[in-house]
Amino acid sequence: MLPLRENAKRNRSTWIQYCPFCLADDEAPYFRRQWRLASRVSCFVHGCGLRDRCPACRGGIAAFDQTELIPQHFCARCGFDLCRAPKATVKAAARRLERAIDDICRVEVAKGSPPINGLVSRLLRAPVAADVTSAKTLTNLSTSARIRCFESLAAKPDDWLAADKDATIAHRRRLILAAGGHDRLIARFTDLLEKHQDSLRPKRSSPPGTDLPVLLTAYARIMTGTRHFVRWSEIVSARISAYDPNQDLTLRPG
Numbered sequence: 706m707l708p709l710r711e712n713a714k715r716n717r718s719t720w721i722q723y724c725p726f727c728l729a730d731d732e733a734p735y736f737r738r739q740w741r742l743a744s745r746v747s748c749f750v751h752g753c754g755l756r757d758r759c760p761a762c763r764g765g766i767a768a769f770d771q772t773e774l775i776p777q778h779f780c781a782r783c784g785f786d787l788c789r790a791p792k793a794t795v796k797a798a799a800r801r802l803e804r805a806i807d808d809i810c811r812v813e814v815a816k817g818s819p820p821i822n823g824l825v826s827r828l829l830r831a832p833v834a835a836d837v838t839s840a841k842t843l844t845n846l847s848t849s850a851r852i853r854c855f856e857s858l859a860a861k862p863d864d865w866l867a868a869d870k871d872a873t874i875a876h877r878r879r880l881i882l883a884a885g886g887h888d889r890l891i892a893r894f895t896d897l898l899e900k901h902q903d904s905l906r907p908k909r910s911s912p913p914g915t916d917l918p919v920l921l922t923a924y925a926r927i928m929t930g931t932r933h934f935v936r937w938s939e940i941v942s943a944r945i946s947a948y949d950p951n952q953d954l955t956l957r958p959g
């Protein structure tokens with residue numbers, strides 16, 4: 706979580722970030738909970754970088770510090786409409802890393818893995834791994850400094866995050882990092898299964914109750930039980946709606 710500060714110096718974090726395009730799309734603009742996370746630097750909807758300052762007065766966003774009641778998307782200091790803030794860019798590799806980190810955290814929280822504390826402290830030390838010198842802790846860096854940090858880490862080996870004495874956990878983290886996120890990994894796995902099933906068709910009959918859409922729906926239900934797990938359910942729904950029941954697309958033992 707980003708810390709609350711009275712005055713944020715340049716390169717230092719502020720209390721909250723925002724995506725100007727999300728605010729502009731909202732009927733009643735509001736700040737998202739995930740914009741408080743130091744591990745988030747881009748908008749998963751618009752693909753642009755988040756911002757943590759008003760582009761007009763350079764002040765941190767302090768919607769809670771209003772002297773008069775105004776909508777949240779106006780800077781409390783100078784009144785600038787944050788929906789009009791220019792687009793910030795983040796390299797695709799850094800966005801893939803961010804998405805993979807988000808998914809790794811969610812998977813490890815959902816599984817209740819003990820190494821989650823170790824994972825959090827590694828994330829906090831990310832600026833050290835990235836050789837970003839303005840602060841040693843991720844939560845202390847401004848959004849633009851964290852974007853640079855993620856861009857630098859995306860070009861480095863993934864040991865800073867993936868390595869673990871439990872080989873299974875390290876392997877799972879590497880798979881998610883290599884795929885650029887959990888949903889992409891599952892999508893690839895599903896494609897592979899489909900190809901495999903195509904090559905087997907129509908040699909065997911399908912056992913009841915084990916077809917792929919049913920399995921994916923059940924898995925999506927488990928995963929949507931974890932907080933914010935929206936993207937995964939979207940991809941599963943898309944896959945299920947694209948599913949043709951006349952095709953013999955089933956999972957078989959062996």
Ligand SMILES: [Zn+2]
Pocket residue numbers: 724725726727728748749750751752
């Ligand atoms: Zn957005």
Ligand SMILES: [Zn+2]
Pocket residue numbers: 759760761762763764780781782783784785
């Ligand atoms: Zn301002």
